[in-house]
Amino acid sequence: QDAPGATTQKHEFQSDVARLRNIVINSLYSHRDVFLRELISNANDALEKLRITSLTDKTVLNDPLNITIKLIPDEHGGRVVITDYGIGMGPEELSTNLGTLAKSGTSDFLKKAEGDAPGDTSSLIGQFGLGFYSSFLVSDKVYVASIPHPSKANPNPTQHVFSSVSDEASFEIYPDPRGNTIGRGTEITLVLKEDAKDYLDEAKIRALVEKHSAFSTSYPIYLFTRKTEEIPDPDYVPTEEEQIEFTDAEEEEESKDEVNIKVDVDEDEAVVEDVTETKEAPEEEKKKPVIPLKNVTTEEWVQLNDQPPLWTRDSKNVTQEEYDLFYRATFKDHNNPLALHQFKGDSGSGESFKALFFIPPALGPEFWQSPKPDTKGIRLMVKRVFITDDLGDDALPKWVSWLRAVVDADDLPLNVSRETLQSTRFLRQIKQVLIRRLISLLTRIAEEEPEKFKKITETYGPALKLGAMEGGKDQKKLAALARWDTNTRKFIGLEEYVASRKKGQTQIFYLAAVGKKPEELSGSVFVEKLHARGYEVLLLTDPMDEILVAQLKSWKGLTFQDAAKKGLKFGDEDTNPEDEKAEEARLEEKFKPLLTWLKEEAKDTVLDVVISNRLVTSPCAIVSDTYGYSANMEKLMASQVSKGVRGTDFMHDWAKKQKFLEINPRSPLIEGLLTRVIEMNDDKDEEDERELKEAASILIDGALVRSGFEVPDSNLFFTRMDRVLRRSLGVSQSAKASDSVKPAPPVEDTPLPESPAKEVSLDEDEKLPTESEEAEALFGDFPDIPGKVRIDADDFLKQYDRSEYVQKREAEEEAKQKEHEHDEL
Ligand SMILES: Nc1ncnc2c1ncn2[C@@H]1O[C@H](COP(=O)(O)OP(=O)(O)OP(=O)(O)O)[C@@H](O)[C@H]1O
Numbered sequence: 129q130d131a132p133g134a135t136t137q138k139h140e141f142q143s144d145v146a147r148l149r150n151i152v153i154n155s156l157y158s159h160r161d162v163f164l165r166e167l168i169s170n171a172n173d174a175l176e177k178l179r180i181t182s183l184t185d186k187t188v189l190n191d192p193l194n195i196t197i198k199l200i201p202d203e204h205g206g207r208v209v210i211t212d213y214g215i216g217m218g219p220e221e222l223s224t225n226l227g228t229l230a231k232s233g234t235s236d237f238l239k240k241a242e243g244d245a246p247g248d249t250s251s252l253i254g255q256f257g258l259g260f261y262s263s264f265l266v267s268d269k270v271y272v273a274s275i276p277h278p279s280k281a282n283p284n285p286t287q288h289v290f291s292s293v294s295d296e297a298s299f300e301i302y303p304d305p306r307g308n309t310i311g312r313g314t315e316i317t318l319v320l321k322e323d324a325k326d327y328l329d330e331a332k333i334r335a336l337v338e339k340h341s342a343f344s345t346s347y348p349i350y351l352f353t354r355k356t357e358e359i360p361d362p363d364y365v366p367t368e369e370e371q372i373e374f375t376d377a378e379e380e381e382e383s384k385d386e387v388n389i390k391v392d393v394d395e396d397e398a399v400v401e402d403v404t405e406t407k408e409a410p411e412e413e414k415k416k417p418v419i420p421l422k423n424v425t426t427e428e429w430v431q432l433n434d435q436p437p438l439w440t441r442d443s444k445n446v447t448q449e450e451y452d453l454f455y456r457a458t459f460k461d462h463n464n465p466l467a468l469h470q471f472k473g474d475s476g477s478g479e480s481f482k483a484l485f486f487i488p489p490a491l492g493p494e495f496w497q498s499p500k501p502d503t504k505g506i507r508l509m510v511k512r513v514f515i516t517d518d519l520g521d522d523a524l525p526k527w528v529s530w531l532r533a534v535v536d537a538d539d540l541p542l543n544v545s546r547e548t549l550q551s552t553r554f555l556r557q558i559k560q561v562l563i564r565r566l567i568s569l570l571t572r573i574a575e576e577e578p579e580k581f582k583k584i585t586e587t588y589g590p591a592l593k594l595g596a597m598e599g600g601k602d603q604k605k606l607a608a609l610a611r612w613d614t615n616t617r618k619f620i621g622l623e624e625y626v627a628s629r630k631k632g633q634t635q636i637f638y639l640a641a642v643g644k645k646p647e648e649l650s651g652s653v654f655v656e657k658l659h660a661r662g663y664e665v666l667l668l669t670d671p672m673d674e675i676l677v678a679q680l681k682s683w684k685g686l687t688f689q690d691a692a693k694k695g696l697k698f699g700d701e702d703t704n705p706e707d708e709k710a711e712e713a714r715l716e717e718k719f720k721p722l723l724t725w726l727k728e729e730a731k732d733t734v735l736d737v738v739i740s741n742r743l744v745t746s747p748c749a750i751v752s753d754t755y756g757y758s759a760n761m762e763k764l765m766a767s768q769v770s771k772g773v774r775g776t777d778f779m780h781d782w783a784k785k786q787k788f789l790e791i792n793p794r795s796p797l798i799e800g801l802l803t804r805v806i807e808m809n810d811d812k813d814e815e816d817e818r819e820l821k822e823a824a825s826i827l828i829d830g831a832l833v834r835s836g837f838e839v840p841d842s843n844l845f846f847t848r849m850d851r852v853l854r855r856s857l858g859v860s861q862s863a864k865a866s867d868s869v870k871p872a873p874p875v876e877d878t879p880l881p882e883s884p885a886k887e888v889s890l891d892e893d894e895k896l897p898t899e900s901e902e903a904e905a906l907f908g909d910f911p912d913i914p915g916k917v918r919i920d921a922d923d924f925l926k927q928y929d930r931s932e933y934v935q936k937r938e939a940e941e942e943a944k945q946k947e948h949e950h951d952e953l
Pocket residue numbers: 166169170171174212214215216217225226231256257258259260261314
């Protein structure tokens with residue numbers, strides 16, 4: 129390019145850009161191929177923008193829409209020129225778009241990349257995407273010539289150049305001295321580094337485009353190719369003698385042709401032999417004159433991505449690698465998807481479409497942090513032309529908004545707008561079709577590829593449960609995909625549970641505790657008898673599990689039963705009803721004195737004390753009534769009540785009290801307690817009674833802890849424990865610990881030196897809770913008792929809405945500030 133003219137403007141790069149360029153130049157040598165992918169991706173975006181503009185502004189021509197690559201060897205090392213006929217940039221856009229970094233996650237990336245060993249940075253590139261700056265991987269100097277399309281505001285745009293040299297902190301922008309050579313769009317010229325000459329090789333560029341970019345654009349990518357061949361010189365003028373020889377040779381050729389035609393028509397063997405004879409005429413042929421050869425270079429634009437779009441091809445002819453490459457290029461991910469599905473369909477209202485969807489390799493933390501769905505799930509195309517990848521909040525419900533799909537509608541108008549789409553039935557129907565297909569894909573994987581299903585469930589299991597919790601007609605199908613560990617097996621679905629139920633079993637037993645390990649839960653007092661008898665208990669540890677089973681109520685006729693609540697039935701109780709009833713009556717009679725006494729002792733904690741049929745080795749347990757809180761739910765609710773969110777909630781107190789103390793009649797400890805109570809009733813001794821009361825309260829508190837609840841007063845609990853320990857060790861109850869604590873020195877009377885007043889920011893003044901603290905606190909805010917009220921997944925997710933919380937905090941701050949100002953006045 130020519131030297132810049134007088135109107136050149138020099139600009140400083142934003143500091144982040146300079147840092148990024150340094151990383152690119154210094155540490156990504158082995159990943160320099162990515163420059164081509166990044167620039168083609170930018171070119172594609174520019175073409176998209178132009179096409180979309182042309183839909184509303186008819187003065188904008190949308191032809192041609194393509195990308196070209198030219199490899200130009202020269203005496204300095206050569207250049208690669210990538211041109212797109214897209215939206216283009218004016219001088220201001222060149223400066224802001226290429227001189228600053230407006231990408232989210234930049235500072236994170238820079239911090240990590242600058243901290244890492246050079247080799248480790250490579251794994252970060254894929255995640256971040258270097259965009260335009262990857263040009264510096266292969267070039268020392270980059271020129272970007274660009275011109276936007278004419279518009280009302282700028283009817284005669286001029287082509288400008290952005291130029292930058294890799295080791296300079298500034299860039300220049302100036303009118304292109306060549307004038308308008310592009311017409312419309314952007315031409316990027318990379319002046320190749322000495323060691324990057326191999327990018328002048330056509331075969332290499334072809335291979336790179338095929339590998340990385342064949343799917344990143346639906347616009348044609350052309351490569352300018354040159355082929356040099358030796359061919360007979362077409363300009364050669366034969367001498368007179370040669371002319372005669374030519375004529376003879378031509379006649380000879382003609383007669384040969386005639387014989388050949390004969391052969392074609394008549395397939396008689398004898399004739400074929402004749403032909404063979406005619407071919408053997410060496411002397412005649414030798415006469416043919418020789419035309420001198422000449423090197424001729426033919427130049428041609430060759431399309432590199434001439435395959436039809438992947439989703440329109442027959443899936444039988446598409447390889448897994450092609451699908452993976454397509455997913456990575458289209459959805460800008462650096463890992464391969466976990467699963468995919470391609471299908472054709474009809475939306476139900478007449479529009480036919482082709483679709484291809486993917487289950488991405490990972491679910492970002494934002495999925496659980498924000499109640500808003502990811503709106504970028506569906507890339508909508510009409511007749512292979514990209515329309516939009518943002519269909520708004522309604523595109524897919526929150527629980528499945530991680531799905532990545534390409535939907536190509538055959539019958540929608542090309543200029544359909546997002547707003548029109550949102551109000552058509554098409555989108556609603558597409559959404560349903562995608563969800564249905566996803567569920568059947570997962571169901572098939574669960575049956576045929578258990579390992580793969582396990583992997584998918586590790587990431588998406590809770591999201592699928594969230595979908596089931598939302599209810600609707602897919603609830604049962606989604607719930608069938610949920611998996612839990614049990615006391616006897618791992619990764620069990622409801623179908624498997626029900627299939628291995630015991631004879632007479634009418635309940636699905638479960639125990640819930642958010643965040644606990646299944647192994648911990650299976651050691652619970654509530655599981656011991658079920659386990660000892662060989663029954664299976666689902667161990668629910670995800671936050672939405674307990675709500676989900678409360679909504680489902682039953683599965684294939686078996687009702688869900690919390691193992692920690694009243695109402696547990698094994699199903700074989702009726703085998704000998706008379707015997708059982710007699711045994712119950714006998715135990716009731718035997719333990720009556722203990723039950724009566726304990727009921728009085730435990731009246732602040734439980735509604736009643738009863739004989740247990742669920743305990744094997746534990747002496748006692750606290751069991752909730754059907755509508756009382758489970759230990760899990762009580763914890764969740766407690767944080768809200770203590771924060772005053774619900775005030776002194778009558779329902780909370782009521783639900784908290786719906787508990788029973790169950791005692792194990794076979795436990796030696798309970799037997800011992802019974803004996804002592806009977807003795808005490810016969811011979812009232814105050815000291816005995818006090819000791820016994822203390823033992824009872826430890827027993828009740830112990831039962832609470834064992835059953836997953838909190839003790840009401842932990843100080844009192846430990847004081848009592850202390851007394852019991854002293855008794856058993858023979859230590860006097862009145863003995864005091866020797867008082868050898870060193871007292872603090874007297875009050876300091878020298879004043880502290882004055883320190884300059886420090887500005888107090890909100891951050892330092894009052895730290896906002898971390899997101900996990902908030903989530904934990906907010907998580908407890910379930911509207912009501914499960915089983916009574918259907919809890920909506922939207923409500924559930926709103927609990928996580930940090931922005932709402934922050935807004936509230938800011939409003940409070942503002943109010944406080946106003947009050948303060950008012951007071952000062
Ligand atoms: N060929 C082009 N035509 C028009 N504008 C372009 C072109 N290349 C880059 N730009 C503009 O420059 C901006 C910065 O480009 P860059 O490649 O650095 O980041 P990006 O494209 O926004 O992000 P990424 O490449 O990671 O997707 C783009 O957002 C776009 O506005």
